[in-house]
Amino acid sequence: MPPPAAPAGPRDLRALPKAHLHLHFTGSMRHTTLLELAERDGIRLPDQLVADWPPQLSAADEKGWFRFQRLYDVARSVLRTEDDVRRLVREAAEDDVLDGGRWLEIQVDPSGYAARFGGITAFTDLVLDAVAEAERSTGLGIALVVAANRTRHPLDARTLARLAAQYAGRGVVGFGLSNDERRGSTADFERAFAIAERAGLLLTPHGGELRGPEHVRVCLDALHADRLGHGVRSAEDPALLERIVTAGVALEVCPVSNVALGVYSDLTSVPLPTLLEAGATVALGADDPLLFGSRLAGQYATMRAAHDLPDTTLAELARMSFRASRAPSDVVAAGMAGIDAWLAGPPRD
Known part of the structure; x- marks a missing residue:
C-alpha cells in the first residue's frame, strides 16, 4: 500500500496579485545597483551598506534614527545622472512585478534631489518620465506620492504640496x-x-510607528489622513483603532522595518492579527528594501510565518491593498480577479 501523500504546501506568495503602497524612492534601490553606482563614481560606502548589509538598525533613540538617515542619504548620493534615476524606477518596477505587484505608489521627496537635477519641478518631471517608461516595459501601473520631510520647515512642505497639486x-x-x-x-x-x-x-503622513496612538490622533485631526504610513501602533488603543476602522483610514504596515528599527522585538510581536480582528484596512509594504533587505512578497511571507496566516487571510490583505490604493478601476478589477484565481488554484506541492 503506498504511503499517504504529503500535505500540499502553501500557495506561492509571489504569484498573489498585490498593490504596493509604502515604498520610498531611494529605499527601493537594489543593493547590487547601489554597489555598482558607488564604484563607478568612486563613492566610499560605509561597511553597513557593503560587507555588513543589510545593516543592523535601530531607531529606539534619535542617535539610532540619525544613523539610519545617514545610510539613506549616502545611498541617495549615488544617483548622479538621469539614467540612474530611470534605472532605479525601472528596477523597482521589475522587482515589484516579480513579487506579484500590479500597482505601485512610490513615495519621493523631490527636494532631496533638487540640487543635482535642476530643481523640484525638473526632478518631478524626470521621475514621471521614468515612471512612464517603466510602465511600458514592465506592465506595472505606477503613481507618485510626493512627501515632505518633517525635519524641514513647514513652509518647504507647502511648496511641495503646491507642486503635488x-x-x-x-x-x-x-x-x-x-x-x-x-x-x-x-x-x-x-x-x-x-x-x-x-x-x-x-x-x-507617517504616524504610529516611532510614536504611539497620541500621534496617530494628530495625523487624523490636523492632517486629515486618508491612509497612515505605518499606523501599526494604533493597535495599542482600542478606541482609536475603532475610529480608524469607522473612518476607513488604511494602514500601510511594514513588518520587517518595524522590527529592524526596534519598534517590535520580533515579527510575532507585530500586531497584525489585532488590526485585522478589529476590521482595519491593512496594506503591507516594504518601506526601504535597500536598508531592510526584504521586498514586497517578503512582508506577506514573514506575516504568514509569524502569525500562521491562512491563504484566505493573505488574499484578503492583497484585496485591501487594492482597495486602499488610487489605482484605476480596471487595475483594481484585474487585481481582484487575479486574487480570486490565486485562491481558487491548488496549493503548491
Missing part, C-alpha cells in the same frame, strides 16, 4: 510626510496638507 491627475496621487515622527510638530504641517486636500490628493 500641480501634478494631481498627471501621475501624482498623494501627499505624505516622512522622516522621524518624533521630530517637530505635526500640526505645523496642517496648511500643507490642506493644499493637497483641496487638490483632491490622497493624504498619507
